[in-house]
Amino acid sequence: MAYFDSDIYGSVPVVKKFQFGVTLTQSGIPFTVPAAGTAGVVIGTTTGATDLVGLSLDQGSDRLGGAQSTYTTTQGSGAASAERVVALIINPFAVWAWKMSATEVADVAIVLQTVTTASAGGTAVTTAAEWSSPTVDEGVVWGYSGANAGRFRKVTSVSGTAGTVTIPFDNGILVDDVFLRAPFWPMQTITIQLGTNLTQADASIVVGTGAPFRVTELRLRDASDSGRTNSFVLGVSNSHALNLS
Numbered sequence: 001m002a003y004f005d006s007d008i009y010g011s012v013p014v015v016k017k018f019q020f021g022v023t024l025t026q027s028g029i030p031f032t033v034p035a036a037g038t039a040g041v042v043i044g045t046t047t048g049a050t051d052l053v054g055l056s057l058d059q060g061s062d063r064l065g066g067a068q069s070t071y072t073t074t075q076g077s078g079a080a081s082a083e084r085v086v087a088l089i090i091n092p093f094a095v096w097a098w099k100m101s102a103t104e105v106a107d108v109a110i111v112l113q114t115v116t117t118a119s120a121g122g123t124a125v126t127t128a129a130e131w132s133s134p135t136v137d138e139g140v141v142w143g144y145s146g147a148n149a150g151r152f153r154k155v156t157s158v159s160g161t162a163g164t165v166t167i168p169f170d171n172g173i174l175v176d177d178v179f180l181r182a183p184f185w186p187m188q189t190i191t192i193q194l195g196t197n198l199t200q201a202d203a204s205i206v207v208g209t210g211a212p213f214r215v216t217e218l219r220l221r222d223a224s225d226s227g228r229t230n231s232f233v234l235g236v237s238n239s240h241a242l243n244l245s
Contacts, residue, residue: 001028054088122169146177212238
């Protein structure tokens with residue numbers, strides 16, 4: 001699931017409990033301010049986290065503290081009370097970490113990009129895959145195996161077969177070197193599209209689509225550290241309910 005990584009200002013996590021107006025599915029998902037007529041905070045969407053309240057630490061509880069994820073309007077008392085709450089970290093400058101998945105489905109390994117044409121200057125990652133649709137321009141490419149394993153660069157232009165970087169990789173790019181790519185770049189990317197379970201990031205989307213989270217950091221791993229299933233994008237809300245201006 002998504003997890004709290006840090007706070008830009010070094011603050012400790014501030015946790016508050018809110019009544020919720022929808023049945024909950026899992027923890028580590030975004031909740032937003034309810035619309036008029038809605039009973040409590042509501043779950044965000046893959047592309048929607050406007051007026052973010054926070055991300056959840058649990059799947060809800062009843063008024064006595066027992067686990068309870070089901071929203072109800074049936075009157076009761078004690079553990080049967082209709083009052084249900086979810087614990088959210090509400091820091092407006094909280095940095096969240098999402099594991100990247102190759103599709104909207106969780107835990108799909110990022111697709112390998114095997115080099116088909118060498119680049120002695122280390123600026124062109126040419127593969128048999130399409131780079132322009134969906135575009136990876138302004139995203140990231142990093143070495144998975146080969147002489148540039150563990151190194152990453154910003155993609156500054158794309159074609160139907162290649163991603164080009166302006167800052168060259170340290171070593172020439174050789175045929176059969178393997179790279180990975182994702183549609184994110186620190187500070188420039190202002191959206192992160194979540195997967196359907198809302199706990200991971202969809203790394204297959206077009207650069208610039210998704211929910212309003214500004215990317216602050218990338219944790220990109222290579223073949224030595226299961227980079228296809230163990231790479232993360234980190235970001236902070238661009239539209240937090242407490243980010244007053």
